[in-house]
Amino acid sequence: xxxxxxxxxxxxxxxxxxxxxxxxxxxxxxxxxxxxxxxxxxxxxxxxxxxxxxxxxxxxxxxxxxxxxxxxxxxxxxxxxxxxxxxxxxxxxxxxxxxxxxxxxxxxxxxxxxxxxxxxxxxxxxxxxxxxxxxxxxxxxxxxxxxxxxxxxxxxxxxxxxxxxxxxxxxxxxxxxxxxxxxxxxxxxxxxxxxxxxxxxxxxxxxxxxxxxxxxxxxxxxxxxxxxxxxxxxxxxxxxxxxxxxxxxxxxxxxxxxxxxxxxxxxxxxxxxxxxxxxxxxxxxxxxxxxxxxxxxxxxxxxxxxxxxxxxxxxxxxxxxxxxxxxxxxxxxxxxxxxxxxxxx
Ligand code: SAH
Numbered sequence: 001x002x003x004x005x006x007x008x009x010x011x012x013x014x015x016x017x018x019x020x021x022x023x024x025x026x027x028x029x030x031x032x033x034x035x036x037x038x039x040x041x042x043x044x045x046x047x048x049x050x051x052x053x054x055x056x057x058x059x060x061x062x063x064x065x066x067x068x069x070x071x072x073x074x075x076x077x078x079x080x081x082x083x084x085x086x087x088x089x090x091x092x093x094x095x096x097x098x099x100x101x102x103x104x105x106x107x108x109x110x111x112x113x114x115x116x117x118x119x120x121x122x123x124x125x126x127x128x129x130x131x132x133x134x135x136x137x138x139x140x141x142x143x144x145x146x147x148x149x150x151x152x153x154x155x156x157x158x159x160x161x162x163x164x165x166x167x168x169x170x171x172x173x174x175x176x177x178x179x180x181x182x183x184x185x186x187x188x189x190x191x192x193x194x195x196x197x198x199x200x201x202x203x204x205x206x207x208x209x210x211x212x213x214x215x216x217x218x219x220x221x222x223x224x225x226x227x228x229x230x231x232x233x234x235x236x237x238x239x240x241x242x243x244x245x246x247x248x249x250x251x252x253x254x255x256x257x258x259x260x261x262x263x264x265x266x267x268x269x270x271x272x273x274x275x276x277x278x279x280x281x282x283x284x285x286x287x288x289x290x291x292x293x294x295x296x297x298x299x300x301x302x303x304x305x306x307x308x309x310x311x312x313x314x315x316x317x318x319x320x321x322x323x324x325x326x327x328x329x330x331x332x333x334x335x336x337x338x339x340x341x342x343x344x345x
Contacts, residue, residue, distance in 0.1 A: 115157045258310060260292075
């Protein structure tokens, strides 16, 4: 459910216009789970709407909960039977982040990524993207596990910038004061590196956080890991990020998976530092080091000690870096893992 669909329902059903506000309030602030729960509406109207219009464009298919209760993962069945996944995380007390999908599957075929093995099945509509946030808001409300959901990251299945129109529409909706009412700085979009939408983000969404999945700073090796690098090589990405920083004065986040003996060596660190210094001003570049969640692929994860060494090496050379906390390992927190397994059952 989103603002456009509510307007459509009001029109189609001949409901008085002032009811729109009551409906939005109940769905987005009070987290009603169906039209039946909107008690400000008359009973017969409520029942009629409830039968015709589900609030979510998918059904919960399976829910997984990590043993420490810091991560929840949901598989959602879309109206055409396809399945996507979305994750809710509690990285620190009082903070709740959801990781949402932008496509069913993904066309990019990065060798380390489970979603990549599925290929692209289809793009998600804007409503299917924002409904994932609505789903977790309802979940949080029902379980009374938190006051509110703080952050949304587009780091689930899919490449947001190969579904740019719907992703941009979904960002507008998440920031819409009548519905989701989230602050731009609480939203983050992560891309494997498609240049044109990076320029568009700087103009249209300067306050939304931007992350680039870099993973290695060598064109030849990056093309092996991430074939999209052939179309948009490192130099083009550095230009786009420099433009982004110039226009927005915001930090950019560089995602870097430490793959044992592939991306975690001293030479890799040196190359990374050299490359990041071509993005100006470099103090607005922040590296998130990711410990790899091993999948069916042949890539291996780095040890914690070695990750700390890599982080310190970057910092000694003037690059700010953090090691991303890894949540939900016991429920296969990594991108696309569960849907892929589901298909193998
Ligand atoms: N296509 C977008 C967003 C989806 S992936 C992108 O590439 O940024 C979100 C992040 O998870 C990316 O940085 C991706 O490289 C990373 N990722 C994928 N598989 C992973 C795994 N098995 N372990 C850790 N990170 C993974």
